[in-house]
Amino acid sequence: MSGDTGMSTRAGGVLAATCISTLVVNANTSAVSILLPAISEDTGTSVATLQWAVTGYSLVGAAVIVTSGSLGDVFGRKRVFQLGLLLFVASCVLIALAQSGAMVIAGRVIQGAAGATILACGLSLLSVAKKGDEQLRAVSLWGAAAAVGAALGPLLGGVLVGITGWQGLFWIDAVVALLCMVLTAVTVTESRDPTRPRTIDYAGTVLIALTLTPLILAVTMSGEWGWISVGTLSCLAIAIAAGMAFVAVERRVAVPLLDLALLRNRVLVGSTIAILIGAGTINGLMYLLSLYFQDPAALGFSPLQAGLATLPATVGLVVVAPMVPKLAARFGGRQTIGVGFAVTAAGFVIVGLVDASWQYAAFLLPLVAIAVGMGLSNGPASSAATASVPENQVGGASGVSNMARYVGAAVATALAATIYGSVIGNQTADGASPSDALAAGLAAASWMMAIFSFLGVLMAFVIARHRAPTGTLNDAAASAAAHTHTLPTSATARSGSLS
Template sequence: MAPDPTAEQVGPATASARGVLAATCLSTLIVNANTSAVSILLPAISADTGMDVTTLQWAVTGYSLVGAAVIVTSGSLGDVFGRKRVFQLGLLLFVVSCVFIGLSSSGEAVIAGRFVQGAAGATILACGLSLLSVANSGQEQLRAVSLWGAAAAVGAAAGPLLGGVLVEVTGWQGLFWVGALVALACMVLTWKTVSESKDENRSRSIDFAGSGLIALTLGPVILALSKGSAWGWVSPATIGCLAVGVAAGFAFVVVEKRVAVPMLDLGLLRNRVLVGSTVAILIGAGTINGLMYLVSLYFQDPATLGFSPLQAGLATLPATVGLVAVAPLVPRLAKRLGGRQVIGIGFLITAIGFAAVGLVESSWTYGAFVLPLIAIAVGMGLSNGPSSSASTACVPAEQVGSASGVSNMARYVGAAVATALAATIYGAVIADRTAQGESTADALAAGLGTAAWVMAAFSVAGVVMAVVMGRHPAATGTLDDSAASAAAHTHTLPTSATARAAAGAGPE
């Protein structure tokens, strides 16, 4: 979650604060690199384990599903039982999951390990940022959080390339062995340099029921999206899964109204700006994850471009690096034009980029993808930063932590649902076109194109959301705002707009 302005803070930078900075930045870098790299690994994992890549999408969606259920609760656990203790537990789980996946010989085991890794990654991010925020104060806190955001952005951008390099050099298992070693180093660094902290004034009530119901809501829905084409969209199995998800969603609302400290303050849902920015964040996270899944498979398929994992990692750079590169320029643009306007423009450009991919033909070479990928990256860079900034600038200071928790959960939900939907559409269209007698290359192009049109439709919905979300304080375009914007596709960080809102500044 974003640092809470009401949280307890210690004095200026100390040796402990520097240790927290090193441990948290290194851990968020490797977690985000690991997360963004996995799509590149799927064809290699499929070839090694024999599991088809459509089923292996659970290695991506399962991670996000568990992350959505855990990210808020893990932060609460840290507040109650000690942030260092829970952060270390997250690192230990990450090491265990990496080792388990690295030793796995079946696709089922890889997927199981990724479920555990989703809990570990969410815990590391939530508690790491909390540790960082309470170990510093004032300008030192802003600087530390900005460096953390930069590390998160670099990790997410470099992940696909790192994954491609390691597949070539060590096999797909190499990514997880490297992750285990880095997490171990973070554990040692944390043990030696980081002091324990907790919120002594917080209720010891933890909303475990809410976490379980989030998972029970998302899991059946994603299963229905993944298997609906094979089962039949109106089959008893598909309808049953959707019914379980809907029932669990209603139960979640009931529970959140009754627990002492809910993981989601339902009162926040009356805030139009927060709801709008959260939906925009969900769409942005969903479309970028769906894109990475699709192009990673399409670029590496022998019937299309036939790239190696390393070549595929390099080929995604216009999207991954472009997304981060454009983001630091966004706060100043938002200050000049207004956050809503920049969000809307961003989603419009993203929609155009996806529509261009939707026109894909089997004869396309990589060069035909470059401009659409750049357009998607620029659009997402424009929309992500202001959406994330709005989510913490539209609430009172005491609700910033809760609002950031909502937006961070939305990222995981968007990633899980959109990746499952993209995988289903891609696989179903390929199977249908192949059955009609089309060549493998034409069927693959049709699958990618259809999924891209769906992502374009979601992006158009983002334009609509920007129009209706309402006005809010805009960031002023500081260096810290740029770092928060660069990290916005992975985590919500406070901006100068957050501080202005806390000080009672008016809307943009």
């Protein structure tokens, strides 16, 4: 960004503060699904209700991710970043002290705002503190921290449940976030963008939340209310009205949350939908497997065993992704995206054939296939989002794709949870055994995600030719982090600053 001031920092301070905080946020986010059965047992809240601890986080993150970056540009990136860390600490303490599921959900909603703010402003702080090759290396390290945190979160959560109880994760995260606050206060100099208009699209932020909340509520409660009930139809009507109001507001505000002109870009739209599908399916998968693996009527794993069992999906994705940019450079980005989603769809189809007799070994092949497929599709889709626009629209394109990740995670997790729970309830009512009912629920939800993944294949046909990354080390880091955040690649148009 031009016109940035206060760019000096003490050596390594901003890099350490942003990378550590990003690792913690992503580890916390990916660990929560593993903790849900333990939280349910302690608080007496059903897992179906605690699904809002996952979807509520993503819902608020979708509304806040772009706005928090704008707040940093206007009021100071360090100040807003510190506010995000403070909110994160407060949310961790609230969750750790929670005696009810409602308190856990409330804490996670706050945490959604905090996490999005930390990611958005942390990357901005890093981008103005470094320039040129040094900037690219720093952002690559940030991306690597994000990827490692997301991959190891479920394992970390499983370990801590056995040692400290589920509350331990949040106490540790609170302490680390406090240390990041101190480190930031001591080493990071304030910066802002004086050339940016001071207008903030608060209305757009609220309307995003008003669109997603009733939509997810309708999806979640449809099994109990019925799809044509007054409650469900009312929620859908509110969501549609809020969505229309959002479009109207975005056409009029000086600095919109979403530049609607970007939606005329075919490559950006296709890649954004691909990103939404990828984020939705991986989050839905982790939610379902965390519950299925730990249920006594299924595999009966401990939280630690469940965390280990999900490693082929999480670590596998991060291991495969860095190899993808060179493949995309050779064979084409959209071809790689299409093959990736096809492999992912095949993995979900196999899980859709699950039987109550399956042991963990039967899940390994489809989990590896899903991980490989997502590793192939995530990086090129993220790269296409920023490579498809001119330099002055890169920030907007990145914001759209990052928002899409949160939307995909919220909607797909809610839909997967609803299908899983509804099928289990129906099977149980029909006299099926608990193990058969659970397998049927997992199968039905997996078929839904297989269909979503097939839609991702179709996006490869929507995405036209665009600039491809050359396969540098920085491209590899951006690809590894692509399932959590969009980072620039060698294909991105830029003038030396990232946003």
